[in-house]
Each structure stands twice: as structure tokens, then as C-alpha cells.
Amino acid sequence: MAYKIQIDDEVREATAEEAAVIDAQRSAGEQLLAEQAAALEARKAPLRRIGLTDDEIAIVLGL
Amino acid sequence: MATPPDFVAGQVLTAAQMNAVGLWLVKTQTIGTTVSSVTVTDAFSADYQHYKIMLAGGVASTTNTLRITLGATTAGYYQGGYGTTFAAVAAAANVNNGAFWVLGTGSTNSLYTNFDLLNPNETNETMMQGFIPDSQTGGGSYSVGGFLNNATSYTDFTITASTGTLTGGIVYVYGYRK
Numbered sequence: 001m002a003y004k005i006q007i008d009d010e011v012r013e014a015t016a017e018e019a020a021v022i023d024a025q026r027s028a029g030e031q032l033l034a035e036q037a038a039a040l041e042a043r044k045a046p047l048r049r050i051g052l053t054d055d056e057i058a059i060v061l062g063l
Numbered sequence: 064m065a066t067p068p069d070f071v072a073g074q075v076l077t078a079a080q081m082n083a084v085g086l087w088l089v090k091t092q093t094i095g096t097t098v099s100s101v102t103v104t105d106a107f108s109a110d111y112q113h114y115k116i117m118l119a120g121g122v123a124s125t126t127n128t129l130r131i132t133l134g135a136t137t138a139g140y141y142q143g144g145y146g147t148t149f150a151a152v153a154a155a156a157n158v159n160n161g162a163f164w165v166l167g168t169g170s171t172n173s174l175y176t177n178f179d180l181l182n183p184n185e186t187n188e189t190m191m192q193g194f195i196p197d198s199q200t201g202g203g204s205y206s207v208g209g210f211l212n213n214a215t216s217y218t219d220f221t222i223t224a225s226t227g228t229l230t231g232g233i234v235y236v237y238g239y240r241k
Contacts, residue, residue: 003099003100004095004097004098004099004228005098005099005100005101005102006094006095006098006100006101006102007101007102007104008092008102008103008104009092009093011095011096011098014099021137022099022100022223024137024162025130025132025137025162025163025223026225026226028161028162028163062153063152063153
């Protein structure tokens with residue numbers, strides 16, 4: 001993907017190397033969010049198994 | 064000199080008075096048009112040990128977060144953050160040995176970041192503390208703190224959009240006087 005980056009007052013197209021850094025960062029961010037979502041689901045799962053509703057789970061977990 | 068100082072128009076200030084100024088503008092950087100990231104070079108030096116960085120104004124092409132990295136470092140960022148949405152739902156903003164700090168928000172209304180860095184130019188861990196409000200009605204606000212797990216001395220930092228692009232706004236870098 002092509003990115004436009006800025007370094008001080010210079011605005012230009014990112015080099016392939018610079019674009020790869022942005023891609024890796026955005027990928028890491030998406031993974032981070034996915035990991036956080038998975039961790040939250042892991043906390044919710046046992047509560048669901050004992051029959052709590054989503055609202056009750058939110059109260060118990062302080063969401 | 065009185066604390067706080069009480070200057071009058073036309074007064075000649077002494078070196079002692081000027082050297083007592085606590086916060087000094089080091090650098091400003093206007094963000095260009097539809098950029099994915101903006102790097103501010105020569106922001107940190109031995110002139111100051113601690114810095115405040117602020118950004119307001121401008122817009123994002125879409126709702127995003129603003130990620131901060133120092134130099135070329137892409138790992139070792141730790142952040143603990145907690146807050147609430149405007150609808151009173153608790154939320155977290157944590158990073159655990161990640162590739163960046165999450166220290167700002169972007170929307171089609173505004174860009175925002177406001178955080179302090181302690182020791183960025185020292186060969187020591189850089190500490191961070193900040194506050195992240197959101198300029199969207201469905202957003203929230205968070206208090207964050209953390210560190211970068213290395214002993215690297217930095218002079219530059221980069222603000223990168225998590226998605227989309229950034230346009231406009233001015234980044235201000237202030238040094239806290241030693």
C-alpha cells in the first residue's frame with residue numbers, strides 16, 4: 001500500500017521500507033486489538049456457561 | 064523575583080528572570096495534507112530532560128488513534144491506561160511490549176494528543192504520561208502512563224495514524240526547564 005509520510009516540512013511518498021514499517025505497525029495494532037478481544041471473551045466464557053446474560057456479565061466484569 | 068513573576072510592559076528582563084521560565088517552546092510542526100505519519104526531528108536534546116507534546120486541530124480522514132514511536136524503535140512500548148466512554152462504560156488503553164504507544168485520537172472533527180515524556184534524550188528508559196480525550200460523541204477519555212523498555216537516547220518522534228490519514232493541526236514540543 002502506498003503511504004504519504006511527512007518528516008518535518010517534507011511530505012513525500014513513503015519508500016518501500018518505510019511503507020513496510022507502517023504496515024507492520026498497523027498489523028501489530030490489529031493483532032493487539034484482536035488479542036484484547038480474545039482475552040475479554042475468555043473472561044466472559046465461564047460466566048456465559050453458568051447462564052449469565054450479557055448485561056449481567058458486563059456488571060460482574062465491570063465493563 | 065516574585066513568584067509568580069509580575070512583569071510590566073517595556074520591562075527589561077534579566078537573565079535570571081528568563082532562566083526561571085519553566086516551559087519553553089522547542090519546536091512546532093504543522094501537519095501536511097493527507098499524510099499517514101509525521102516525524103518531528105530534533106525535538107529532544109540535552110537542553111531539557113523532560114518534554115510536553117501537544118497537538119490539536121486538523122482532521123483525520125476517518126476515526127483513528129494516534130500512535131507515538133520514538134526514533135526507529137518498534138518494540139518495547141508499555142502503557143497502562145484506563146478511562147471511560149462518555150456513555151460511562153469503563154474502557155482500557157493498554158499496550159504490553161507493543162510497537163507503539165497509543166496517545167491520541169483522530170476524527171473528522173479534530174486531532175488530539177497531550178502527553179509528557181521524561182528522559183527521552185537520556186540513555187535511560189523513557190517514561191510517558193498522558194491524557195487522551197476524544198472529539199467524537201461516541202468516544203471517551205483515558206489517563207495513560209508507561210515507559211519504553213530500553214536505554215536509548217532519542218531526538219525524534221513520529222505520530223502515525225492507526226488508519227486513514229491526517230491533515231492539518233500543529234504539533235507543539237515544549238521543554239521543561241531543568
